Amino acid sequence: MRPVFSAENISAGYGDVAIVRGVSVKVAESEIVAIVGPNGSGKSTLLKSFLGLVRLFQGSVFYQDEDISKITPDRAVSLGVGYVPQVNNVFPNLNISENLDMGAYHRKGKTSIKAGMAEIYEMFPELEARKSALAGNLSGGERQMLAIGRAMMAEPKVLLLDEPLASLSPKPASVIMSKLELIRKNRVAIMIVEQNVKKVLSISSRGYVLVNGACVMEGDADTLFAEESSQQRFLGLETKSIDS
Amino acid sequence: MTINWAQVLFNSVVTGSFYLIGAVGITLTYGLSNFPNFAHAELITSGAFIGYMVAEQLGLGIPVALVISFLCTGIVGLLCYRCIFQPLAKKGATIIHLMVASIALGFILRHSIGAVWSWEPLYFTSTWRAFTVGPLRVTWLWLGLIFAALSLATAMHFVLVKTKIGKAIRATSSNPELALASGINIDKVIWVTWFIGAGLAGIAGIFRGADTQIWPMTGWDAILPIFAVAVLGGIGNFYGAIAAAFIIGLAENIGVVGLTILGLSTTYRIGIAFLILIITLIVRPQGLAMLFRRT
Numbered sequence: 001m002r003p004v005f006s007a008e009n010i011s012a013g014y015g016d017v018a019i020v021r022g023v024s025v026k027v028a029e030s031e032i033v034a035i036v037g038p039n040g041s042g043k044s045t046l047l048k049s050f051l052g053l054v055r056l057f058q059g060s061v062f063y064q065d066e067d068i069s070k071i072t073p074d075r076a077v078s079l080g081v082g083y084v085p086q087v088n089n090v091f092p093n094l095n096i097s098e099n100l101d102m103g104a105y106h107r108k109g110k111t112s113i114k115a116g117m118a119e120i121y122e123m124f125p126e127l128e129a130r131k132s133a134l135a136g137n138l139s140g141g142e143r144q145m146l147a148i149g150r151a152m153m154a155e156p157k158v159l160l161l162d163e164p165l166a167s168l169s170p171k172p173a174s175v176i177m178s179k180l181e182l183i184r185k186n187r188v189a190i191m192i193v194e195q196n197v198k199k200v201l202s203i204s205s206r207g208y209v210l211v212n213g214a215c216v217m218e219g220d221a222d223t224l225f226a227e228e229s230s231q232q233r234f235l236g237l238e239t240k241s242i243d244s
Numbered sequence: 245m246t247i248n249w250a251q252v253l254f255n256s257v258v259t260g261s262f263y264l265i266g267a268v269g270i271t272l273t274y275g276l277s278n279f280p281n282f283a284h285a286e287l288i289t290s291g292a293f294i295g296y297m298v299a300e301q302l303g304l305g306i307p308v309a310l311v312i313s314f315l316c317t318g319i320v321g322l323l324c325y326r327c328i329f330q331p332l333a334k335k336g337a338t339i340i341h342l343m344v345a346s347i348a349l350g351f352i353l354r355h356s357i358g359a360v361w362s363w364e365p366l367y368f369t370s371t372w373r374a375f376t377v378g379p380l381r382v383t384w385l386w387l388g389l390i391f392a393a394l395s396l397a398t399a400m401h402f403v404l405v406k407t408k409i410g411k412a413i414r415a416t417s418s419n420p421e422l423a424l425a426s427g428i429n430i431d432k433v434i435w436v437t438w439f440i441g442a443g444l445a446g447i448a449g450i451f452r453g454a455d456t457q458i459w460p461m462t463g464w465d466a467i468l469p470i471f472a473v474a475v476l477g478g479i480g481n482f483y484g485a486i487a488a489a490f491i492i493g494l495a496e497n498i499g500v501v502g503l504t505i506l507g508l509s510t511t512y513r514i515g516i517a518f519l520i521l522i523i524t525l526i527v528r529p530q531g532l533a534m535l536f537r538r539t
Contacts, residue, residue, distance in 0.1 A: 074428055094418070102423070102426045
């Protein structure tokens with residue numbers, strides 16, 4: 001299937017230090033792809049590099065065959081690349097509806113924005129009930145819903161999610177997973193960076209394993225999870241032997 | 245000695261109104277650009293001189309002077325950001341680099357203003373006839389200043405809460421990276437904020453100049469209490485700045501009463517803002533921000 005979003009031979013990092021080296025990933029329409037790996041393996045840096053939020057040393061990022069490596073993050077979002085950071089993913093001093101409004105910043109027309117907001121409230125009724133509440137006062141689960149809703153307001157064709165299940169108890173985590181499945185069915189491609197390997201691979205079709213900034217394995221989600229050695233890699237165990 | 249407390253309160257509102265108009269630009273640009281712009285003082289001075297030129301030398305009157313001063317000072321502030329501070333920030337300049345650059349820029353602007361106009365004090369020829377309302381002695385200038393501050397507070401509240409650019413200013417001030425990831429062109433948001441903030445400094449300059457005198461130090465003489473307002477209100481917090489402006493205005497005017505009772509010079513009033521600034525930084529460095537979380 002033709003990818004809606006792909007990144008080739010990415011090396012990226014902070015200052016002069018490359019955290020990620022030579023990584024290539026892709027995701028197709030209506031597909032969920034997982035990027036897993038131990039703490040500090042460069043997963044979040046990789047995701048940020050797609051949007052130009054960290055320094056891209058080499059490689060190219062493509063959205064619908066267009067090279068978006070050199071465009072600004074706000075332009076990438078307006079094209080159709082949605083991004084949800086792991087932390088600080090809502091504006092705490094804005095209320096829920098204002099946060100959603102900011103997600104629709106480039107959208108034209110009040111009717112279109114209202115319709116978009118109604119769709120988000122339909123997906124996350126919890127948010128509608130508290131739409132005047134400041135985002136800084138929300139629970140972890142509500143905050144994550146709002147963060148995803150904010151990104152969805154931009155009508156993305158690809159959604160990049162950085163650890164959306166982190167610090168969530170089982171119930172809100174299940175809610176988030178079911179909503180991601182719903183978003184996928186609406187023909188949105190989803191790329192998820194996640195520590196919770198079991199959960200994320202259960203909704204993904206494919207996956208990539210990152211260790212020390214390099215992709216050490218990729219393939220079908222079931223195969224990746226079944227393979228004992230890859231499980232060790234996900235958990236950060238025996239990475240020395242893998243590197244060597 | 246009999247103290248007219250109604251007059252003290254009224255004077256506090258007048259002082260607070262000036263501080264509010266002067267401090268809005270500082271607090272909003274500090275919140276977005278993450279450095280204290282000391283050249284804000286010279287934007288106040290520029291506004292005073294431009295206002296003098298329009299109202300007195302061109303004879304177009306104070307209302308026209310307010311509009312032209314807002315626009316011209318706004319453009320000067322925007323150019324300062326785009327030509328000096330933005331390139332420095334993109335090169336990785338820290339808060340200290342930017343602060344020192346703003347002091348240097350202020351110095352250059354101040355002496356340029358002195359060279360172009362004059363170091364001798366200038367005065368608006370409009371006479372602000374004082375009249376009494378009950379126990380109060382008031383002038384139309386002071387009433388105009390209070391009206392301007394109230395209008396500013398109302399207009400800025402509307403802009404920040406109801407408009408797209410206002411919400412984007414609050415969002416960018418809170419988390420610039422997330423603002424970018426939401427599709428907000430944060431450069432444009434910052435440019436708009438610098439234009440508005442500098443324009444308001446210009447308006448503050450006209451009121452200051454009309455109430456006292458106009459000379460190249462007009463803004464510098466007022467910048468400390470204005471910074472105190474921004475710090476007490478919580479950097480980047482507009483609503484905090486409103487409260488802080490009137491708290492410092494009140495403290496200063498009560499301080500003047502105290503100094504008078506003690507037989508000391510009222511020029512020491514500036515020390516009261518210093519004191520509030522230092523106490524705020526020690527006791528509650530976040531200022532009143534937690535009380536006004538919307539900005």
